[in-house]
Amino acid sequence: MVDAGKRPPSGTAVALLAGVSQKTVSRVFNNEPSVTEETRTRVLAAAQQLGYRPNGAARALLTGRHDRIGVVSLSTAHYGPSSLLVALERAARRANYSLIVANSFDDDASGIKAAVDNLLVQGVDAIILSEPIDDGEAPITVDVPVLTLGGAPSVQAPTVLSMPAAEGGAAATEVTRHLLALGHRTVHHIAGPQRWWAARERQRSWHEALTATNAAVPQALTGDWTPRSGYELGRELARDPDVTAIFAANDDMAIGAIHALHEAGRQVPGDVSVAGFDDIPLAAHVTPPLTTVSTDNAELAENGLHYLTAFLADPDHVPAAPQTHQHRIIVRNSTGPPPT
Template sequence: MARLAGVSAQTVSRVSTGSEPVRPETRERVLDAMGQLGYAPNLAARALRHGNFRSIGLIAHQVIRTGESKTIEAVIEAARREGYSVSLVDVQSPSPGDVRDAVQHLSHQAIDGLIIIRAETATPATLALPSTLPVAVSDSRFIGHHPAIGADQVGGSRAAVQHLLDLGHTTVHHIAGPSDSGPADLRAMAWKDTLRTARRRVPAILRGDWSADSGYELGRRLAGRSDVTAVFAANDEMACGLLHSLHEAGREVPYDVSVVGFDDIEVARHLWPPLTTVRQEFQEIGKELVELIMRQMRDRTTMVDYHGTVPAPLIIRGSSAPPRGFAMRAAGA
């Protein structure tokens, strides 16, 4: 193989193990020679020599959703910077059985650590993981069992609701995510607690499925109600559908109805009006998840009590404002 690639045997070894950097053009020649000869590096042998497989397993549910896809992208980028590849398994459902099967599948592929973006209905009691496997999760239910990192769901949601109350809205309606979603429940809880703390009426909760279509359908139910002046949507896609339904009903945003979303996806600032929303720092979350795996491998510790929180700031744009006539009412008071 070395003769075919025109390099030394040591260079072939460096390319196959990834142990040392090799010039891109040299690496391409070696990889081409490997392909011609049908050579595949022996992962088990490499692990014995170097102590790891340089591979991280990643389990996610519904990777097409914004939060999952953005976090996965960030994990892959951070792992690449550390010299690790990522093996992704998208589980069909968030049930403990499916997540367990995914763990077993990844274990057979020889991984050095495991990242779980979200296990949804799985719990520490139902999801038994190898005690020696470094694990990092982005799911608050595993706090105290596995090191966790995630956005400040509660703080971000409180800021969104308080922003609308401070503008002069008497209460805030909520379009929540599905009931089997941990982040959806945290955001709904923060919405309710903020209203109760302010001694405001807590409207009936409406639950969507994270899609713009569900936001549109639920928005149609809200658009005809004159008492609805502010809505906090649990993600930007549902907020986008809500804006559509309000426009169709002739309700002007933000003066008839203010809307706040969650995530700050790329399209949020290009909607009309631009969407006020809570920003999730997906890049930072992915980076921190990989760093948790690296720290466990370096320090040989499980870090079970570690829980990191990434700030989720409120980004104020044009979709939120005082309700129509509020300035005159305030002046009269």
């Protein structure tokens, strides 16, 4: 650590301590690919020992790069978007990039465009769109590379990289089939708000899974992702004795529905099976523990950042796209056979 009042250490001092040239130090902090991993590790260790911090403004003037990535994210406390944002921050730090977040807002029709403009003014090397809702806007024009995670608006940019996220299509199908395989004649659905890409995809896949097996397709009920909306819709479903299985588009609504079913005297899973989506930390600890879908946002963020930074390091060659992000069905005690 540098003592107060002393001049900060220079790149020359890092080069001397690491036993490399000053140019090599610059290459390391510019994330250039022509440096061996052993040399990169030695330079970074020397920089940490000396408390060296590169002058970002000067480097940007010389190289045209900022080592900053902008992220457009919806301002929300919902588990999916917020956990992905935390995972992106960690992955960016490991890749030696800083992250700047610009929030859009659910009630702002020009939220995504305004957020992108805000990031471009601050200076970023690329932009990640992890925006989970459809604003119905015209194509967004961006003059830096863009990485989209899951559903995203139409973008016009020098390069657009796409990373499929586990929005829920295949997972929603699998959950619905799991409930049908237990013997339920059909599965009722508590959907999320339809402006959300994930809610649309989960509802569509639930519907297709039922029609593929010739099961009856009940009317989907739409909530707002909150436990309260799950509770209110769960009360409605609890009044129908033919309801034996419910798939909610997220865990919060599933937990609200379980509360309503218990309050109405209907046992879970004895009378009604309930499944959710997201595998929030609370899902394993409610009564009964919730069957749900686990999507590894840390893996999605790591793969997405690697995909983007590999392109930034060598813009003449677009790297191969990562494999489709995987999900896991976590079967717990909230699902079982229908009552006899």
